[in-house]
Each structure stands twice: as structure tokens, then as C-alpha cells.
Amino acid sequence: EAGVTQSPTHLIKTRGQQATLRCSPISGHTSVYWYQQALGLGLQFLLWYDEGEERNRGNFPPRFSGRQFPNYSSELNVNALELEDSALYLCASSLAGGQGGEQYFGPGTRLTVT
């Protein structure tokens, strides 16, 4: 069974540009989560989508946004990129919609902002 997939693997952007990151969950999973892991910091929760709706949002500015498509894949958009947005962005999926369910992570997209 295929795991969570993310694209692209690496992304290099300049300050002020927009970045779009993509995630496909494990087949049968309806919940998708996005996390940011900056160098030396722990995973910071960004967004949770379930059944096409945004269910929860972490403590990030509105320029971090996303959506979930009918096939449960998801997209994370980061507008007006800043240097400190450079990080590993991880997507995870789960069966249980967050209700105690374990999450399974994709390999991540490494975003570099110059």
C-alpha cells in the first residue's frame, strides 16, 4: 500500500513569492494535516483538513492557507514568502479525523526561501 506522498521534494523560492506544496494521503484516509519543522525546532502544527473542510489551524499567519480536494489530496499555499519560512513541511494523514488516531507522515517538502 502506498504511503503519504508529497511534492515537490525540494522547492527554492525568493522572498515575496508564493509556494504551493502538495500532499496525497494514504488510500482510505480522509484527514490531512500540515506541519512545519524549522531547523532546531519541533514540529509545529499548521492546518488540519477533514472531508474537504478546514477543521483546525495552528498559530500561523493567514498567508499560510490550504485546501483539500474531493479525492482527499491537499495543497498548502504560502504567500508573501519570508526568509523564516524556510523549513521542512510535512504532511500527515489519518483515518480517525483526529479523534485519537495515529498519523502517518509523508517524506516532506524542503522549502528554501532566499
Next chain:
Amino acid sequence: RKEVEQDPGPFNVPEGATVAFNCTYSNSASQSFFWYRQDCRKEPKLLMSVYSSGNEDGRFTAQLNRASQYISLLIRDSKLSDSATYLCVVNRKGAGSYQLTFGKGTKLSVIP
């Protein structure tokens, strides 16, 4: 106080040693608990869930103390392949939804 706190380590132990990691959480509404493992520059992988009665999976034993808001992970007979960062993870319900909160992790190096 941070929501999930772990000793960052690093823990440098010889092969075959027993090592224990501790984690405390601040939100008493937390409902489920996990240990994840993250190898260098890789994604976190679920190691095991943590149940109130304690649970064991081979060389790994996890325990939960809800009264003290404390979680532990014990690794027996350490292998070189156990070298990784171990993340304590807490799931809590707030404002109608659930959210996983990750500790910063404890780094383990198993030395030949």
C-alpha cells in the same frame, strides 16, 4: 510551561544498554499519547501508542501516568539502528477539534 516537554539529550549509550526517555505534558485534557521516531532529515514514524495500562512492543515499553501527566519510553538491549530522535506526542481536544502536539524530541545515539 511548554505543552509537551522532553529532555533534548543527546543520550549516548553503548549497544546493549537500556535507556529511558521521559516526557511531561501540561494539558490535563490530553486524551491520547504516542511515541514517534524521526531519523535525521526524514519524516517522523509512529513507534507506538501509549496506553494507561502501559504497553510493550518487543524491546520497547511505554508507560503513562495521567496523575503526574508523565509519559515514558524504555528501550532495552539498544541496537545501533535505534539511533534517532524520539518524539513524545500528545493528542488533546480543544475548541471542538483534536490536535497533536509534538515535543522537540530526545536524540539517541547508540555507540558500537
